[in-house]
Amino acid sequence: MKQVMEISAFLAFKEIWRNRGRFLLVALVIALITLLVLFIAALGEGLGNGNREYLSKLDAQLIAFQSKSDYLIGASRLDRDRLASIARVQGVADAGMLGASSANLILPGQEEPLKVALLGVEPGHAGEPPVVQGRQLGTKLSNEVIIDRNTALRSGLALGDTLEMRVTQGTRDEYYKLRVVGISGGQQYSLQPSIFVPFFTWDKVRPKSEAEINSSDPIANIILIKLDDPAQADVVRQRILSQVNNIEVATISETIQALPGYSAQQSTLNTQGGFTLFIGLLVIGGFFQIQILQKVAQIGVLKAIGTTNKVVAATFIIQIFMITVIGVLIGSLLTFLFSLTFPPTIPIVFNGTTSAIAIVALLLIGPLGGLVSIRYAVRIEPLKALGLSS
């Protein structure tokens, strides 16, 4: 075995080194494919993140929706009576209302308003994001706002600034001013940067239809539920469903999957990534197959003088692996360099796990693509050396 590896490595290295131009070219193609796959993965991560960031960072395990809303936040309407009932259920540590809508921030010196997600949360309860600067929201009805890092970056707003917001209520545009008391980490929602106001403030300043303007009862979209023991999610979920009427309960990940367009977008990007990998497979497979067709006589000679099939196969595997590794390394490096040039507003997020999966997949396509060629090489008859076949 050691001798097989020694000879194979010797032949593999010599061939690559003496044909380094050609092999480098293939490595570069693999590098470009790597670049593409990693960027598609990062884009998927970035877009997915922009959709789910707020939800996936929640310190809550379950979400209550109005029944028949199909886990769609926008389709769900829940009032405060439900909040009280849910909070009473055994196993529920905390519950908070969440109202979701959007608003336009009027920024001094900028023509275009900044579209943001306007989220109403209950100060001190599940749903309010932790601030990294400043303080949490104060009273239930204060004109205070926490902005997320993305809003801060794009608007230039800082702690203590006053934010002006335009919303449409009925047929009129209304303007509201809120004071920035805290800045949270990234909390994008619906691919928008987010701002957070106390729930009752939210109910006052949110966009409303003509009918809603006159109703006095504040209505939230969903209720976020934090459990005493997250492992008991299923049990508590059943308990809530049996004790509270007209609701349905989803986990955070079920809610994320139901986000409008989320699954479709992720599967589109996954398909693109998969397809790119497949092209890589064809490129590598094609290259090595063409190579081997040109080398039939040469491999025949090697076998005639007593080279074993093991050595022939191992030589190929080493070469394919080396070229793939070099290509993926170059590609990863290129991706890293490119990523440095992107502004933070572009939804590209390099996630360690996703990138690792992509890189492993890329490393596998080489050997997979070369499989056919290896089989072919092993089957070449040494008689070819004499220009004969049996």
Next chain:
Amino acid sequence: MNAQTQPEFAIETRVVVKTYPSDFGDIQAVDGVSLQVRPGEFVALVGPSGSGKTTMLSILAALLKPTAGEIYLDGQNMHELSENDLVTLRREKIGFTFQANNLVPYLTAVENVELMLRLNDKLDKAGKLRARELLARLGLGERLNNLTGQLSGGQQQRVAIARALIHNPSLVLADEPTASLDTERAYQVVETFAGLIHEQQRAGIMVTHDLRMCEFVDRVLQMRDGKLVKEYTDKASIMKMVRGRAND
């Protein structure tokens, strides 16, 4: 005489037959060939195109199984060997030169020769030195580190000869070694080849359609339609045959 311990012949075949099936009935490519070659003897296998030379050489090389008959290499019956054993046999006991594409193109001249030792796990300091000496004797002392593509056809054949001899095989097989060479180079190559085979006491068999090359061999076996039809065993009759043909 004890054939088991001290075989008289390096290679011996007994009534070897090779039949290829074809649409027009079977083709007897080799039809009952018995031959023996002693160590230190250089034999030419000649005959018109299609007479079965390459097929016979392939059988001698353990690359092709005969339909019938027996082949003994150093007294060992090839028929008794497994596929893997035959690979080992070729690697250890046989040296090859082919008509074309002899050398591994991404290895230098000396690396090509050393490859034979490498495959046999015998590449040590002494082996490396011998490879260089052998190439130098073949007039390639200045070409050791040239890649195949930088060598002429004759030089490539000489590298192949070095590769065929470096691991001290019992049998050296050469398939049309002069096919791609001009006359002068062809003479040079075959003369050196013959010299080394005699000196190192190998059994050499060369397939050639160029009868002039028989000048350097000890015996000529002539094939026709798969059969051995004529044998020239002494220098005088060989030279007569060579001149006779050359004057045609």
